[in-house]
Amino acid sequence: xxxxxxxxxxxxxxxxxxxxxxxxxxxxxxxxxxxxxxxxxxxxxxxxxxxxxxxxxxxxxxxxxxxxxxxxxxxxxxxxxxxxxxxxxxxxxxxxxxxxxxxxxxxxxxxxxxxxxxxxxxxxxxxxxxxxxxxxxxxxxxxxxxxxxxxxxxxxxxxxxxxxxxxxxxxxxxxxxxxxxxxxxxxxxxxxxxxxxxxxxx
Numbered sequence: 001x002x003x004x005x006x007x008x009x010x011x012x013x014x015x016x017x018x019x020x021x022x023x024x025x026x027x028x029x030x031x032x033x034x035x036x037x038x039x040x041x042x043x044x045x046x047x048x049x050x051x052x053x054x055x056x057x058x059x060x061x062x063x064x065x066x067x068x069x070x071x072x073x074x075x076x077x078x079x080x081x082x083x084x085x086x087x088x089x090x091x092x093x094x095x096x097x098x099x100x101x102x103x104x105x106x107x108x109x110x111x112x113x114x115x116x117x118x119x120x121x122x123x124x125x126x127x128x129x130x131x132x133x134x135x136x137x138x139x140x141x142x143x144x145x146x147x148x149x150x151x152x153x154x155x156x157x158x159x160x161x162x163x164x165x166x167x168x169x170x171x172x173x174x175x176x177x178x179x180x181x182x183x184x185x186x187x188x189x190x191x192x193x194x195x196x197x198x199x200x201x202x
Contacts, residue, residue, distance in 0.1 A: 001199040002026045006058040006068035008036050011155035012184075016067070019179050019188040024199050033062050042070060047084055047122035052133050055126035063128050065198055067191070071121035071183060073157055075103070075144060077110045083120075086157065100148060100157045107144060115143040119161060119183035123191045125198070134194045138187030145169055153178065 003025045005013050013029040020027065030036045040057040042050040047070040054068035072086030082089040082103070090098040107115060119142075124135040142163040149159050149169030158170035163181055170178060179185040 002028060002064050003195065003199075004033060004058060004062050004064040004066040005029050006040075006054050006066055009155065012069075015175070015179060015184060016188065018175055019185060020192070020195060023192070023195055025195065028064075030058070033064065035061055042084065045084065047071065047120055047137070048124075048135060050084060051122040051124035052126070052135060055124040055133055059126040059128045065125065065127050067123060067125050067195075069121050069123045069184065069187070071119065073103075073161065074118050074120060075107065076116040077107045077114050077144075096156055096159075097148075100160045103144065103157060104147070104160060112143065117142060117144050117161060121183040121187045123184075123187045125191060125194055127198075134191065136187050136190035138183045138185070138190065140181060140183040140186065142166075 001024065005016050005027060007013055008030050013027065017027045035058065038061055040054050042054065044050045044053065050070035051068050055066050058068060059066035070084060072083050074080045074083050090102045119140045120137065122135060122137045124133050126133045140163050142161055145160045145162050149172050151159065151169060151172030153173065153175055154171030161170050162168065163170065166173065170182065
């Protein structure tokens with residue numbers, strides 16, 4: 001089965017390919033099916049609503065079973081921000097570095113005990129027809145570092161998030177470890193039975 005990942009982010013598509021490697025799936029991103037110029041807004045205030053909206057829109061446009069997610073970092077000291085706005089946190093066209101630099105600046109001086117945060121990922125899987133959209137939610141709790149960590153992995157604001165039980169940032173964790181404990185990894189594990197069923201391997 002061909003599974004469209006509703007993203008142009010190569011890091012995200014690569015992670016899903018790794019997490020779903022045991023299934024009989026051909027993983028493709030929006031560029032591979034010529035939909036990288038189709039912009040689907042994320043107008044809602046919850047991860048769930050945005051993920052479902054994106055999955056349905058790209059499934060209709062592509063004719064493929066589509067997985068979309070909405071994810072972000074909720075920081076306690078910022079009242080849960082940036083949340084659903086994580087990717088747009090530093091404005092349109094901002095780089096990953098721009099985003100985490102702004103985040104660090106906003107909570108500069110906040111002590112360790114008040115730097116709690118959680119990554120949230122909601123995955124929605126939609127089919128081109130009228131079948132119900134399946135969705136799951138994964139979370140990873142930790143805290144925001146005082147400076148970006150060294151590491152060759154990850155993307156987004158991974159360089160400034162340290163998950164509970166570890167002393168290094170997300171981008172320093174090998175992919176197999178991150179994929180097991182991350183918000184996206186946990187949501188992916190929960191959606192696996194759905195994908196296995198759709199692929200005829202469940």
